[in-house]
Amino acid sequence: MFRLIPPFLLAPADSEGASGDGLPPDDSQEVNEDETSPAKKPVQPSSDEFLSEEHPGSHARPTTREGTGLPSAAELEQTLQRLMRRVSMLVQAEKCVFLLHDRERDELVARPPAVGFSREQLRTLRLSRQEGVAARAFSYGEPVVVDSTASLSGFDQAWARRIDVRNLIAYPLVLERRDDTERVADRLTVGVFLVLNKRGRSPFSPEDLRLLSVMARQVTAVIADAQVYLQLTEEKEQLQATLLSLGSGVLMVESTGHISLLNPAARAILNLPDDEGDGLHFEDCIKNEGIVQLLRDTTQNGRETGTEIEVLLPGNNEPRIFQAQTAFVRGEKAGVPAILGVVVIFNDITEIRNVERMKTAFVSTVSHELRTPLTSIKGFISTLLQDTDNYFDQETRTEFYTIIDNECDRLRRLIDDLLNVSRIESGRALQMNWSYFDPLAAIEKVLHAQSSYTDKHQLVMDYHGEPINLLGDADKFDQILTNLLSNAIKYSPTGGEVRVIVKVDQHDISIGVRDQGMGIAPDKLGKVFEKFERVDNRDTRQAGGTGIGLFLVQHLVERHEGTIDVKSELGTGSTFTVHLPLRPKEAVDEMESGIREK
Known part of the structure; x- marks a missing residue:
């Protein structure tokens, strides 16, 4: 942290003639040009009176912001105003202003308060840090005295002419950081103090420079406090804004x-x-x-x-x-x-607790879903093993084998679903095996397989048109249809028609699965594709299911660069519609790449 340069005193602080608050009697008076004439020039207090006053950036701080040890913004502004007026009176300058370094633009920028400047002049006074007298004072940390602006370069003459400058002192504003032994460890130049136009058209004297060295240190001290104050204020506002948001x-x-x-x-x-x-x-x-x-x-x-x-x-x-x-x-x-x-x-933590509850229910449901086909398989295998007398004829045995085969397929599908969900959860993309296949034949195959699980439903495909050639992953297409049809059967426990509606245009195929089941409440429609989500009522609890089927369907559809939507009416039924491109871009690119490699 930077520490102020302590002002050296030219006389004791109790110099005779200093007012009680350190202000000269006419400090609030503006110094006019004609006051410098011998007949009208007012009696000025000695320079020692001005230099002896304490200020908020120095040692004594009688009034501070509670808890910070810093003067308030109003106090800092008033102190700077008083210091600027004192500088103007001490060195008899018509104008004075300080410029601070803008790091973003690498410029020296005028800041209020100032003496002898209009608001517009102050707003537009921005000097280069690379050239000119102000840049020289800033870069070398030494004051620059100019007796006549006529001797300046074109750059300096431009801004000097704009604000009518005849002569000037550019004094660096320097902060020093001291170590524990009070030795100067580092210096930082924060800006430049410009004192312009000595009254009476006289040049600035060495005494003016000596007085300015003290006043510049006091101005630097106040600016340092102001910067700390602004930083604390900004940090407080940022913290407050963060808490509010x-x-x-x-x-x-x-x-x-x-x-x-x-x-x-x-x-x-x-x-x-x-x-x-x-x-x-x-x-x-x-x-x-x-x-x-x-x-x-x-x-x-x-x-x-x-x-x-x-x-x-x-x-x-x-x-x-x-x-x-x-x-x-x-x-x-x-x-x-x-x-x-x-x-x-x-x-x-509502969602966390909901997920925990759903995971608990999922583990219980999966255990049930795994146990059900295993129980069936175990029962029929045991029956066949115990039939040592060939009590069952070949037709009955074939029926038992078919049931065992179907239950094994059911187990395989469940395990495949669990593995695919695990891959999705870990961020791994599902591997796609692209090929051309007939989606109508695939749909008929799934309809036939699902019909063996129910005797209450009529499974129908609705399509009238030419044969279709779809580029996709046949196994994953089978998974999509199997899950949708299984859901349709499961969530229409009283039976009815399950209709698969196929429509084809030039670039896409849409497959709708419509049931006559219990339907989905409007507030649940947006969640049906979430993992572990199940419509919670007595009928659905009896229907079973893991709650991952539609979650997986959505991801499989998206891997085909397609979309899925749902329409439902409570008590009437639901329609899930899958929209797939006939030629997914990824599949086309991959197959063309394979052809080129061959």
């Missing part, structure tokens, strides 16, 4: 129990209106007993803790689950480490 709730309680901070998310969770909470004791305004008890436990037992609460937020039909975690706010009081208060962070 957080989706998590933040509640801060002082050691006395009074609320000192409450962001909008916390207000919504605690159901507190905008005009309630700040400054009140938490027990007087928080109605959620779980949070009140959490704060009591933390403050009374002196340990950080957490809990979970259910809250019905405005506009929600179902409660949300929040994890409330406390943490101590640590700091110092009178230089001694202390606990200043407690902060409570509210994190919405």
Whole structure:
């Protein structure tokens, strides 16, 4: 951190004639051009009076912002204004201004307050850091005195002519960082102080330069404080904006129990209106007993803790689950480490808990789905093994073998689905084996296979047209149709028609699977393709299913560069429609690449 250059004193601080507040009697008067004439020139206080005054950036700081040790913004501005007027009066200059280094544009930019400048002149005064007298003072850290601007380069003459400059001093504004032994460890030039146009058209004297060296240090000190103040203000505003925009709730309680901070998310969770909470004791305004008890436990037992609460937020039909975690706010009081208060962070874990519940249900469901075909396989195999007397004829045995074969296929499909979901979850793309095949034949095959699982449904394909040649992955196309038809049968437990509607245009094929089942509620339609999601009612629980079928279907469709949508009416049935391109771009590129390699 940079430390101020302490101003060297030209005379004792109690020099005779200094006013009580360090201001000369006529400090507030503007110095006019004609005041320099012998008849009208006012009596000026000695330079020592000006130089002896303390300022907020120096040693004494009688009034500071509480908790920061820094003067307020208003104090800093007033101090700079007074210093600029003093400089103007001490060296009898018509104009004075300081320029700070703009690192982004690498320019020296004029900053208020200034003396003798209009707002427009101040706004447009930007000097290069690469050339000119100001750049020289800034780069070398040494003052530059110009007795006549007529001797300046074209660059300097341009801006000097614009603001009517005759002569000037460019004095560097330097901060010094000192080490523990008070030796100068580093210097940083932050800008340049310009003093322009000596009154009476005289040149600036060595005495002017000596006085300016002290005043420049004081100006630098105030600017340093202003920069720290602005930095603290910006950091505070950024922190406040961050807290206000957080989706998590933040509640801060002082050691006395009074609320000192409450962001909008916390207000919504605690159901507190905008005009309630700040400054009140938490027990007087928080109605959620779980949070009140959490704060009591933390403050009374002196340990950080957490809990979970259910809250019905405005506009929600179902409660949300929040994890409330406390943490101590640590700091110092009178230089001694202390606990200043407690902060409570509210994190919405509703989805996490929902996923945990769905995973638990999924494990139970998968266990059931695996056990059912295994039980069937085990039963028929045991029956056949025990038939040592050939009680069953060949037709019955063939029927048993067919059931065993179907149940094995059912197990294989379930295991394939689980493996594919695992690949998707791990971020691995499903491997596609592209080939041309007849989708109508594939649909008829799946319809025939699924018809063996039900005697309540009529499975029908609706298509009138020419044969189709589809470029895709035949096995994954089979998985898509199998899952959709299996769902249609499963979720229409009373039977009815399951119709597969095929439509083809020049570039795409659409396959709709329509059932006459129980349908899906409107609020559940947007979730049917989510993993582990199942429509939750008595009929669907009886129907079974893992909740991964439609999740997998959506990914398989997307790997074919297609889309899937659903329309449903509760109590009437659902229609799932798959839209696939006849020639997916990835498949075409891969096959053409394979041909070129051959």
